[in-house]
Amino acid sequence: MNNAQRCLSSFHLSKHLTGNQRLWNAREEGQREHLKRGDRIRRRVGKREMINEGESGAYRNGGVKEYVAANYVRVLAKLDVLDAKNEKETAEGDFEDENGSGSKMNIYGHVATIDLSDANNKSEFLDEKFIRCLHEPVLIQNAFEKSRQGSASSWTLRKLLEAHEEEEKRTGGLFQTTVRVRMEDGVSSGNNGRRNAKAFVYAEQSHEAIRNRKFQPPSLTQQMPFANGLSRVLEYSGDGAYIQSELPSNLKDEMEHDYSRVFTSFENSEEFVESQPLRLWLSKRGSVSPLHFDASISTLTQLKGEKTFLLFAPFSGLSQCYLYPDWHPLRRRSQLSIDDERIRNGLRAYEATLSEGDVLIFPPRWLHHVESSNKTNYSVSITRRYIYNASSGVNTDTSYALRFAKWAKTRDKGTKALSRLYSSGMVNPDFPSRFNLAVIDLDEDGKCPKLCETKTFERNVQEKWKVCVKALSDRIVARTKNISSICVRGSIARGAAVDFESDCDLIVVFENERPNEQELQDLRSELEDVRAQEFPFAKKVDVRFEKNRDELNAEQLFTLATSSLCVSGEDIPKSSSRMAPVRTSNLTLLEDVDSAIENGSEKAMSWACKRCLRAAFESQKRTRFTREISRCCEIVCEEDYPKKKYEVGDLETALVIAVKGPKMVFGDAYWLEMSTALLKRLSNCILSAKI
Numbered sequence: 104m105n106n107a108q109r110c111l112s113s114f115h116l117s118k119h120l121t122g123n124q125r126l127w128n129a130r131e132e133g134q135r136e137h138l139k140r141g142d143r144i145r146r147r148v149g150k151r152e153m154i155n156e157g158e159s160g161a162y163r164n165g166g167v168k169e170y171v172a173a174n175y176v177r178v179l180a181k182l183d184v185l186d187a188k189n190e191k192e193t194a195e196g197d198f199e200d201e202n203g204s205g206s207k208m209n210i211y212g213h214v215a216t217i218d219l220s221d222a223n224n225k226s227e228f229l230d231e232k233f234i235r236c237l238h239e240p241v242l243i244q245n246a247f248e249k250s251r252q253g254s255a256s257s258w259t260l261r262k263l264l265e266a267h268e269e270e271e272k273r274t275g276g277l278f279q280t281t282v283r284v285r286m287e288d289g290v291s292s293g294n295n296g297r298r299n300a301k302a303f304v305y306a307e308q309s310h311e312a313i314r315n316r317k318f319q320p321p322s323l324t325q326q327m328p329f330a331n332g333l334s335r336v337l338e339y340s341g342d343g344a345y346i347q348s349e350l351p352s353n354l355k356d357e358m359e360h361d362y363s364r365v366f367t368s369f370e371n372s373e374e375f376v377e378s379q380p381l382r383l384w385l386s387k388r389g390s391v392s393p394l395h396f397d398a399s400i401s402t403l404t405q406l407k408g409e410k411t412f413l414l415f416a417p418f419s420g421l422s423q424c425y426l427y428p429d430w431h432p433l434r435r436r437s438q439l440s441i442d443d444e445r446i447r448n449g450l451r452a453y454e455a456t457l458s459e460g461d462v463l464i465f466p467p468r469w470l471h472h473v474e475s476s477n478k479t480n481y482s483v484s485i486t487r488r489y490i491y492n493a494s495s496g497v498n499t500d501t502s503y504a505l506r507f508a509k510w511a512k513t514r515d516k517g518t519k520a521l522s523r524l525y526s527s528g529m530v531n532p533d534f535p536s537r538f539n540l541a542v543i544d545l546d547e548d549g550k551c552p553k554l555c556e557t558k559t560f561e562r563n564v565q566e567k568w569k570v571c572v573k574a575l576s577d578r579i580v581a582r583t584k585n586i587s588s589i590c591v592r593g594s595i596a597r598g599a600a601v602d603f604e605s606d607c608d609l610i611v612v613f614e615n616e617r618p619n620e621q622e623l624q625d626l627r628s629e630l631e632d633v634r635a636q637e638f639p640f641a642k643k644v645d646v647r648f649e650k651n652r653d654e655l656n657a658e659q660l661f662t663l664a665t666s667s668l669c670v671s672g673e674d675i676p677k678s679s680s681r682m683a684p685v686r687t688s689n690l691t692l693l694e695d696v697d698s699a700i701e702n703g704s705e706k707a708m709s710w711a712c713k714r715c716l717r718a719a720f721e722s723q724k725r726t727r728f729t730r731e732i733s734r735c736c737e738i739v740c741e742e743d744y745p746k747k748k749y750e751v752g753d754l755e756t757a758l759v760i761a762v763k764g765p766k767m768v769f770g771d772a773y774w775l776e777m778s779t780a781l782l783k784r785l786s787n788c789i790l791s792a793k794i
């Protein structure tokens with residue numbers, strides 16, 4: 104039983120069923136009555152003649168405007184000032200920042216970012232393939248249609264108020280705004296006993312324990328005219344309010360139109376169905392939605408102000424965030440606040456800060472903590488959510504990207520995840536079946552013992568590959584002088600070559616002088632012709648020409664000694680003395696990763712992933728050494744995952760990219776941005792002192 108399970112099994116709702124009726128005073132009774140009325144009203148949508156029966160006198164006698172008159176004047180007076188301030192001023196705080204912010208968190212990395220205003224970005228829409236393969240959060244910057252200036256991207260509080268009033272009028276008061284109101288004495292988030300004056304915790308209001316008043320929820324929702332909601336959000340500071348409400352239909356149209364580049368693919372796809380109507384989130388600066396997860400694919404569009412998300416991958420998040428049990432009114436929520444040490448020390452967050460015009464898309468079951476920035480007076484966001492439509496039957500595509508997405512959805516950690524990856528066929532384990540040239544057990548001094556003499560070209564290599572390598576080697580000897588040694592390495596040397604997949608990987612070492620570049624180029628072409636005509640089962644010939652036998656450096660000697668077999672000439676590995684493994688310097692890791700990102704080709708991304716996997720392996724003192732990336736990955740998963748060194752899935756993802764390329768993992772649309780984020784996270788994690 105792990106900590107989280109222990110915590111859940113010992114968690115008794117009764118502890119939290121205060122029985123304290125103090126809070127259910129006349130005011131709350133009034134609210135509950137109001138809620139009940141709200142429910143009734145909703146049920147009666149379309150039956151206008153019945154509304155007035157159960158509605159308050161205010162509606163009967165005058166209508167919306169009179170009902171909110173007192174607030175209305177006050178709110179209106181403030182709106183334009185607030186709108187203007189939000190544009191250009193940093194808000195002055197009337198909360199001190201006792202909640203802490205994301206900066207205290209252990210940040211694992213920023214989420215992948217796609218800037219749609221980037222002139223180089225050729226994608227007009229987020230395509231369906233991308234959405235289907237989405238397995239981590241993505242921030243879409245500048246997502247609105249620039250040509251549509253004057254609509255959703257420039258909504259003001261006044262415009263929101265007018266649009267809501269229009270809808271309220273049109274529906275005769277049926278359309279009401281939902282406002283989450285924090286209860287004054289509510290335990291806001293977590294069991295650390297601290298009240299968080301800025302947090303708005305969702306509670307399942309239909310839960311029996313709340314209906315029976317056995318559990319005092321940290322917040323309740325109330326239906327009210329928008330003007331009232333707005334005045335509560337902007338003016339109250341004690342118990343606080345947060346509008347979390349369905350968007351009126353006229354605003355919906357504008358929003359959908361402005362952000363069509365993000366939503367078109369969702370809308371056109373039979374594979375996704377919308378799981379919740381568009382929802383408006385209007386909060387005062389500093390408001391917090393504490394750690395929780397949702398079951399849908401969520402999108403949050405930031406229209407005004409700035410919001411910061413801290414997100415946690417499902418595997419680590421769900422198991423380590425001390426979630427309330429499923430039967431609890433606060434289910435899907437964490438019992439801990441974000442500044443609890445158990446979270447700060449045990450988990451790493453993916454961070455995303457949204458500015459106006461940005462959209463964050465995140466998959467189901469990613470825990471998130473959300474803070475409206477203190478920089479502006481208020482924040483306005485819209486959420487839109489989707490679920491996979493299981494009955495669509497569309498998902499028949501068996502591409503690697505889809506297979507990978509399926510794997511990623513349920514990915515486990517470490518070696519288990521790796522073996523599932525192998526069994527899915529996305530990458531081959533690449534383990535030597537008969538001879539172990541790939542992993543070397545180091546001796547007590549950390550050096551490689553002399554290689555076992557039983558490993559020879561004649562004994563190790565599969566028959567038909569032997570013929571192929573010999574023929575190529577003979578051609579090299581016939582064409583060039585001064586050869587000291589010809590070796591073969593890779594899967595052929597391990598006796599694990601696979602038809603039409605394995606390259607013929609040769610190393611030629613010269614005695615002293617090497618032929619000039621043109622001669623070597625001609626020789627390469629000739630060898631390629633021989634392969635194509637006589638040995639088509641070999642994928643290609645890859646020849647590395649080393650300069651001078653006596654000038655081989657430690658790394659070259661080590662590579663020869665540990666991963667190659669002599670085909671012809673001097674058996675250099677055999678004559679080499681015991682050597683310590685030559686590790687690749689981690690000093691240049693960030694630089695190497697950055698230059699691969701700058702290069703931006705698929706090949707560069709694969710290379711950088713390989714580089715990271717080797718660096719992850721070599722950054723630790725180990726008793727084994729290997730240059731094989733799948734073995735590097737396996738050993739790191741075996742030894743480092745349990746110490747929480749890497750986020751679940753990143754190493755395995757890097758392995759698939761290294762072998763199959765980034766498109767196989769992320770699809771055709773945004774493989775560059777997604778693999779860039781992965782490489783940044785991984786390289787920082789490898790070098791970070793914390794791991």
Ligand SMILES: O=C(O)CCC(=O)C(=O)O
Pocket residue numbers: 384391392397401402403410471473474484486
């Ligand atoms: O914006 C917020 O405060 C919370 C949004 C959220 O939690 C969500 O979209 O799931």
